[in-house]
Amino acid sequence: MGTDPAGPSEHKGQPGLVSAALSGLCPRCGAKTLFAAPAALAEECGACGLDIFALERGGRFVGVVTMLLALVLILAALGIDEWLRPPLWLSFLVWAPVTVGGVLFALRFYKTMWVYHQYEERAE
Numbered sequence: 001m002g003t004d005p006a007g008p009s010e011h012k013g014q015p016g017l018v019s020a021a022l023s024g025l026c027p028r029c030g031a032k033t034l035f036a037a038p039a040a041l042a043e044e045c046g047a048c049g050l051d052i053f054a055l056e057r058g059g060r061f062v063g064v065v066t067m068l069l070a071l072v073l074i075l076a077a078l079g080i081d082e083w084l085r086p087p088l089w090l091s092f093l094v095w096a097p098v099t100v101g102g103v104l105f106a107l108r109f110y111k112t113m114w115v116y117h118q119y120e121e122r123a124e
């Protein structure tokens, strides 16, 4: 569609949560400062000084979400193993990155969602 990816942020909306999660965009200034590590939030925004650590407090479901996702992925892996019976090295080759990537993305997405939610609540 006709959206300009490099367009300036307007009042209409924030960047999509998915792209915010992938790039780790600060909810206040939009700098890529939200994550200090692939799945760990920074303590504060290096560009605008937003206290991300304070916003993250209370996000206690993160661990549960990750565990559930890992469980689902492992069950899926076991199910496919039963079904196709691929050689072990192949299962490992496929599922190790899928699991790691899935968990990392879920963590990032969940934390981003949480921080944005908290940020909006405080902004009101």
Ligand SMILES: [Zn+2]
Binding pocket: 026, 027, 028, 029, 030, 031, 033, 045, 046, 047, 048, 049, 050
């Ligand atoms: Zn910022």
